[in-house]
Amino acid sequence: MAPKMRTRGTTRTLQSSNDEETKTNAHSEDSPLEVGQAVRGKRKGSGKTGKQESSKAKKSPERPQYCHWLMKSEPESRLENGIDVKFGIEDLKTLPNQTGCWDGVRNYQARNFMRDMKEGQHAFFYHSNCKEPGIAGVMKIVKESYVDHTQFDKKDVHYDASSKADNPKWSMVDVQFERMLKRFIPLSELKKIHLQHKVKGGSLNGMALFTRARLSVQPLTTEEFEFVLSLEDNDPL
DNA sequence: GCCAACGTTGGC
DNA sequence: GCCAACGTTGGC
Numbered sequence: 726m727a728p729k730m731r732t733r734g735t736t737r738t739l740q741s742s743n744d745e746e747t748k749t750n751a752h753s754e755d756s757p758l759e760v761g762q763a764v765r766g767k768r769k770g771s772g773k774t775g776k777q778e779s780s781k782a783k784k785s786p787e788r789p790q791y792c793h794w795l796m797k798s799e800p801e802s803r804l805e806n807g808i809d810v811k812f813g814i815e816d817l818k819t820l821p822n823q824t825g826c827w828d829g830v831r832n833y834q835a836r837n838f839m840r841d842m843k844e845g846q847h848a849f850f851y852h853s854n855c856k857e858p859g860i861a862g863v864m865k866i867v868k869e870s871y872v873d874h875t876q877f878d879k880k881d882v883h884y885d886a887s888s889k890a891d892n893p894k895w896s897m898v899d900v901q902f903e904r905m906l907k908r909f910i911p912l913s914e915l916k917k918i919h920l921q922h923k924v925k926g927g928s929l930n931g932m933a934l935f936t937r938a939r940l941s942v943q944p945l946t947t948e949e950f951e952f953v954l955s956l957e958d959n960d961p962l
Numbered sequence: 963g964c965c966a967a968c969g970t971t972g973g974c
Numbered sequence: 975g976c977c978a979a980c981g982t983t984g985g986c
Contacts, residue, residue, distance in 0.1 A: 854984050939968065939983050
């Protein structure tokens with residue numbers, strides 16, 4: 726499974742220019758994430774003392790359970806630390822079984838959303854940082870979150886010197902190409918609709934693409950997902 | 963290439 | 975825990 730893919734997830738790690746190690750991003754693991762069960766104190770710091778829950782402990786009944794997603798990747802060549810991060814939907818189609826691992830996400834909120842993903846759910850493949858940004862197609866989650874091996878690979882663009890093998894920070898999922906949209910839905914069109922819906926109400930009123938623009942892995946409500954799909958059959962705005 | 967928005971870091 | 979400085983994202 727899973728050949729590797731290079732995405733950028735938004736994420737690009739904290740490294741950037743050279744890595745220095747530093748870091749620890751100590752906190753931050755949270756985000757919306759697990760509130761944990763129980764009430765024990767309010768979550769707040771979580772107290773994570775050293776034990777981490779094993780990654781999975783999880784699931785909190787209280788955070789909204791999303792079942793549709795949008796994942797960004799760059800379809801045009803761009804060098805990052807000398808490595809081309811290009812990975813568009815056509816690249817996904819090319820992989821064996823049209824399946825790849827969505828590695829390289831180095832942002833806690835995005836990572837946490839990936840950890841919420843369930844096998845069989847659908848995600849839009851969004852083309853970012855390119856001539857025409859927008860939604861190109863649909864993919865399916867075929868493997869739930871597991872350790873992103875690229876965090877330990879010094880030659881990888883998203884290598885993270887602060888992540889230790891016995892307590893990996895970053896996760897990824899496997900995705901499989903499902904289909905192209907009948908027509909590419911450009912960001913500009915989604916934006917116009919979003920603006921209208923903000924005023925008069927409508928499905929895309931609170932779409933994360935606009936309310937949390939920099940998140941590379943974001944949730945969509947079922948209503949949002951279906952609304953976007955309905956645009957396929959309309960003429961471009 | 964610019965730059966606004968926003969996440970992260972780290973001093974205090 | 976606050977918050978200023980800094981770095982990244984990603985549209986334009």
